[in-house]
Amino acid sequence: MFKSKIKWIKKSENEALILIALDGTFGSLPGQFFMLKSGDFPVTPRPFSVYFEDEIRGETLFLLKPRGLLTEEALSWQIGHELKLKGPLGNPIPVIEGANLVAGGSGYAPLHFYGSKYGYKNFYLGTTSKEEADFLNNLPNLKITCGPLVVTERFFQDNNEGAVIACGPTPMLQHLSEQYHGGSVYVSIEERMACGTGMCEGCAVKLKSGEIKFVCKDGPLFDGKEVDWQWLT
Ligand code: FES
Incomplete structure (x- = not known):
């Protein structure tokens, strides 16, 4: 692991989300993750x-949701607080020209990176509160709704066509994969990761072919139409 310090930190008004910028860039690409301590x-x-x-400002940003020991402690972090990191890990999301993006909650993080770097056709984001929506409303033409399942309904209402890349809660990813017929659906199943390093086998995903894959090693992106959702849920 290596060390980096917090350069700046921002919290949503209701403290449900924390955005931290670490000093330095570490060669990561959209879809990749770090182990943080x-x-x-x-x-x-x-x-x-x-x-x-951000290569120009020399900083790497992470979005945290305070809901566990580490992320709840993050509410008290200040500028200069030191974190230990390991990464970048996982496979980058491949570039898909003109893809639609659909994110639920903290699933916004990898798609924000992807959308900022490669662009998108339409970008839908499901949040759980107005404060979260205001906090994350930072990309052009972002279509924001409240509720991660509602975001899929909004996506379907617009009669979209073409490939979709989605990241968020498993029910949202399953719904999109099963109900969208306008193109391919690629799902980032990062919600299931635990150790992140291939040791705990807690991130197993079964494909309809019967093959078992691991999110941290083989993903996080999978073809949603190949995933055995009954096994996963
Ligand atoms: S998260 Fe532990 S093996 Fe993948």
Whole structure:
């Protein structure tokens, strides 16, 4: 693991989301993640997708949702707080020309990085509150709804066509994969990751072919129409 310090930190008004910028860039691409650990805090490192890597400002951004020991501790972090990192890990999301993007909650992080770097046709984001929506409304023509399942309905209402890349809660990814017939659906199943390093086997995904894959090693992106969703849920 290597170390980096927090350069700046922002919180949504309701403190449901935290955006941190770490000092330095580490050669990551959209879809990749890092294992993060806070100094000597006695918690195992956790995987976080990169929200953005800014080569001009020399910083790497992560979006955190305070809902576990590490991320709840993040509410007290200040500028200069030291984190330990390992990565970048996982496979980058391949560039798909003119793809639609659909994100639910913190699934916004990898797609924000992807959309900022490669662009998109339409970008839909499902949030859980107005405060989250305001906090994340930072890309052109973002179509924001409240509720991760509602975001798929909004996506279907617009009669979209073409490939979709989606990241968010498993029910949202399943719904899109099963109901969308306008093109390919690629799903980032990062929600299932635990150790992030191929050791715990907690991120197993079964394909309809019967093959078992691991999100941290083989993903996080899979063809949603090939995933055995009954096995996963
Ligand atoms: S997250 Fe532990 S093996 Fe993939």
